[in-house]
Amino acid sequence: MADVHDLSGRRVLVTGAASGIGRATAELFVQRGARVALLDRDRHVEKVAAEVGGTIGLVGDVADEGAVARSVAVAAAKLDGLDGVVNSAGIDLVKPVTEMTPEEWNRLLAVNLSGPFHVCRAAAPYLRQASEATVVNVASGAGLVPLKHRTAYCASKAGLVMFTKTLAIELAPVRVNAFCPGIIDTPLFRQSFENEPDPDAELRRILDRYLIKRAATPEEAAQIVLFLTSRASSIMTGVALAGDAGRTFH
Numbered sequence: 001m002a003d004v005h006d007l008s009g010r011r012v013l014v015t016g017a018a019s020g021i022g023r024a025t026a027e028l029f030v031q032r033g034a035r036v037a038l039l040d041r042d043r044h045v046e047k048v049a050a051e052v053g054g055t056i057g058l059v060g061d062v063a064d065e066g067a068v069a070r071s072v073a074v075a076a077a078k079l080d081g082l083d084g085v086v087n088s089a090g091i092d093l094v095k096p097v098t099e100m101t102p103e104e105w106n107r108l109l110a111v112n113l114s115g116p117f118h119v120c121r122a123a124a125p126y127l128r129q130a131s132e133a134t135v136v137n138v139a140s141g142a143g144l145v146p147l148k149h150r151t152a153y154c155a156s157k158a159g160l161v162m163f164t165k166t167l168a169i170e171l172a173p174v175r176v177n178a179f180c181p182g183i184i185d186t187p188l189f190r191q192s193f194e195n196e197p198d199p200d201a202e203l204r205r206i207l208d209r210y211l212i213k214r215a216a217t218p219e220e221a222a223q224i225v226l227f228l229t230s231r232a233s234s235i236m237t238g239v240a241l242a243g244d245a246g247r248t249f250h
């Protein structure tokens with residue numbers, strides 16, 4: 001029987017690919033035979049692309065519609081089409097709503113919600129031409145069940161979940177799914193407790209919300225993105241799949 005996780009011949013754009021879940025996804029996808037374009041606002045993405053065996057590293061801000069349109073066009077030209085997109089670029093903000101500035105709110109929504117919109121909109125013509133095309137939006141458990149002091153983040157991720165479901169209807173038979181992680185050991189996660197007065201106590205408090213009391217590795221998260229991109233999930237679309245160590249189901 002064919003390996004359902006094989007990505008040979010697949011051409012995939014991964015955003016947020018310079019770090020964390022995006023980087024681990026790009027690396028795993030290359031190992032599974034895909035050709036991968038990596039997009040990130042961080043210039044290191046070009047070096048990361050070389051390190052993981054990606055085809056091209058593109059520097060761009062997903063909140064910038066023009067930059068996204070150019071990057072998607074370059075990626076599609078370099079890969080000779082596109083049949084997969086993974087939207088992993090994202091930012092976090094832990095702040096009471098009354099202390100949040102409109103600029104902070106707008107920036108967070110622009111990156112976490114409008115970013116995937118710009119990418120999917122630009123990639124849709126290529127995805128529609130491909131057979132068995134997929135989109136995976138990396139949302140969050142915070143898009144399913146709220147977290148205190150994360151109004152903008154939770155709103156952006158809940159919006160991304162509903163964007164995913166609506167897009168699945170519009171782009172079918174392209175499969176569009178969301179992955180909702182819990183805590184993954186990346187710079188984004190670490191910044192949420194390392195600057196607290198007592199980081200160890202804050203980490204214990206965070207872990208207390210989870211049934212599996214550890215942060216997952218980016219590689220474990222990438223396996224779920226692979227599942228949603230590969231034939232292993234061939235009849236799944238419009239799903240928000242929690243891979244969140246058991247925080248959100250109860």
Ligand SMILES: NC(=O)c1ccc[n+]([C@@H]2O[C@H](COP(=O)([O-])OP(=O)(O)OC[C@H]3O[C@@H](n4cnc5c(N)ncnc54)[C@H](O)[C@@H]3O)[C@@H](O)[C@H]2O)c1
Pocket residue numbers: 015016017018019020021022039040041042060061062063087088089090091092111115138139140141180181182183184185186187188189
């Ligand atoms: N780490 C966790 O615990 C966790 C939990 C739930 C959801 N997530 C989500 O997973 C995704 C990946 O996060 P991560 O943990 O790998 O974080 P990370 O900080 O390690 O990686 C995020 C990457 O996105 C890039 N990025 C940020 N803003 C960008 C922009 N405007 N344009 C282009 N690139 C941009 C960063 O440069 C970075 O390389 C995010 O969407 C995040 O919200 C993470």
